[in-house]
Amino acid sequence: MTPANDNAAIVFRPLDGLSLFATEKEVATAIVGKSGAEKWIREVLPVLRRRGFPASDALHARLAVPLVKRFYEGYFGQTAGFAVAKPDGEEKLGLDQWKTRNKKKG
Secondary structure (H helix, E strand, O other), X not given: OOOOOHHHHOOOOOHHHOOXXXXXXXXXXXXXXXXXXXXXXXXXXXXXXXXXXXXXXXXXXXXXXXXXXXHHHHHOOOOOOOOOOOOOOOOXXXXXXXXXXXXXXO
């Protein structure tokens, strides 16, 4: 049986396998694999940065891997009471329209 992705030919290093500070490409490869790394850096990373993804450390010129892991824990809701990104506005769930639309006429 052959693998369905391109990661079989490379040594897979998830975030836990990276050093304390890693390049954007190393982080991207750990998250989405080698074939999707460039696209992730170009298209996804700018969106995640607006949502609180950690910036590169100025002294090390790399991303702090523990902060990247913490960001994803919060992004996927795996931590209680930890918020990396600031709120971006009021949540509009449509409940007001639902209540109005489903009100019994009497």
